[in-house]
Amino acid sequence: MLRQLIDEFETASHRYAEAHGVTRDPDWFVLKLHEEVGELTQSWNRLSGRGRPKGRSVEDMQRDLADEAADVLGHILLFAHANGLDLAAAVERKWLFRPA
Numbered sequence: 001m002l003r004q005l006i007d008e009f010e011t012a013s014h015r016y017a018e019a020h021g022v023t024r025d026p027d028w029f030v031l032k033l034h035e036e037v038g039e040l041t042q043s044w045n046r047l048s049g050r051g052r053p054k055g056r057s058v059e060d061m062q063r064d065l066a067d068e069a070a071d072v073l074g075h076i077l078l079f080a081h082a083n084g085l086d087l088a089a090a091v092e093r094k095w096l097f098r099p100a
Contacts, residue, residue: 002088006081009074029082033075040068 017024045051047061056064080087091097 002077006077009077010081013074013078024082026082029075029079033072033079036068036071036075040065040072043068 013024016022022028042051043061043065046053046056047058047065053061077087079085
């Protein structure tokens with residue numbers, strides 16, 4: 001499941017980079033992840049009343065938060081893939097997940 005998700009994010013990211021002339025060098029992966037975490041924080045601040053809602057409804061802000069969380073997930077998977085990290089093994093090791 002994780003492998004398929006990584007492949008789908010990789011395809012979408014590669015398409016986006018080609019369409020917009022983005023060079024996905026090693027720094028890009030970590031910088032883009034950092035940017036997306038910032039956007040997630042900004043969305044959380046709006047939803048939790050720590051930032052200006054800018055005319056957005058609660059439902060819109062919840063959708064924005066979900067969208068930004070999806071971006072963070074995608075970019076952590078892209079970062080791991082670009083750096084040859086085995087996230088499945090790391091999750092099992094760090095979170096003590098064991099297959100049933």
